[in-house]
Amino acid sequence: MKAYAGPARPGEVNLDADGTWPLAESLRSGQELLVDDITERFGALPAGSWGARPQRACVLPLHRTEGSPPRAVMVAGMSPHRALDERYRLLLRAAADQVTSVAANARAYEEERRRAEALAEIDRSKIAFFSNVSHEFRTPLTLILGPVEKALSEPEHALLGSDLEAVHRSSLRLLRLVNSLLEFTRAEAGRFQVSFEPVDLAVLTAGLAGSFQSLLEDAGLRLIVDCAPLPEPIYVDRSHWEKVVLNLISNAFKFTFEGQIGVVLRWQEDRVELRISDTGTGIPEPELSRIFERFHRVEGARGRSFEGTGIGLALVHELVKLHGGSVAVQSTEGEGSTFIVSLPTGSQHLPQDRIAIPRKHEAAGNSLSPYVLEAAHWTASADPSAPALADRDLFFQDSDVSSGWGPCPS
């Protein structure tokens, strides 16, 4: 038998402006409703196998559990040969209960499937995490073990000169890795220390971008910083904002071999928008939707370094979210990428107990941040004639910039 597809069975129903069945009314009141003018409403309905064209219908709300508000409604056409007595009502109610239980089973199955998918996703990201992290740990460990084993095989048992420096540099890289992992775990568990204060975001952001200036110039790239003064201070956690900006610029540098990197900050009434753009390798289209996922890296991406754990962008995402903002990416492979961070202005959206009195800060960019130092290694390793970096600088950071990334307190 062909299914009925007339006006009494609309594909979609707008509950607010429903001219077909009194569905909204039944949902609101939780009552069964009798509709006894269906021929006027919809014209003649099909008679079905019994040759009995329904003249009336009953709209029955479907409750998940007894007494709970209805979540759906069922419309049952009624036989013109039967009176609507108590037995008929009970039959309709029993049919409605059957539909409810079938829908509840389907929903439970669907939820179970979603849970299984979420667990599989966690499993996948755990595997990605372990393979990224073990790879990332193995490189500096190998670079430490080599000189140490060499020193142990010699009678002096001493580490000196470039061997000592290599061990030191690799230990710092390990420490930074562990710190960034701890930081990310804190973010995920919602245990981030956060303190919002009104900040001149244009000055702070321009200062952070400026710390990359000479590194970029040395690498033959142009840095364009356009952070026009903003009409009012923006509430941010300074150290978190620094991580957002530095992560994005160091990524831009990592994946850009020629052209320029732009850092543009704009006031947009209720929001302030930061755009960090590059003319680098770009991100393949199918990767864009997953780029902010933790531990996700683009397979075979061409960058200045193969190092990476895939937590940088996930951390940026968490930090921006903490500010009530959002981060998005636009990218074309072979042309470049733009990361757009948008923060609400004002402080209404922030937890009021996290708003601090503004402190006096040193201008950012006075000292090299660990991000700039690490990025400098990428050019140093690309160009063996480049001077080695003074890793000890890592110990002398502005406390805001290096918090969570510098050495452990002794």
Ligand code: ADP
């Ligand atoms: P990591 O750099 O440690 O791998 P991220 O989370 O910072 O982790 O970045 C994830 C991936 O996103 C990178 O591996 C890279 O493939 C891609 N990516 C990030 N920023 C850029 C960029 N500006 N240009 C091209 N690819 C990028």
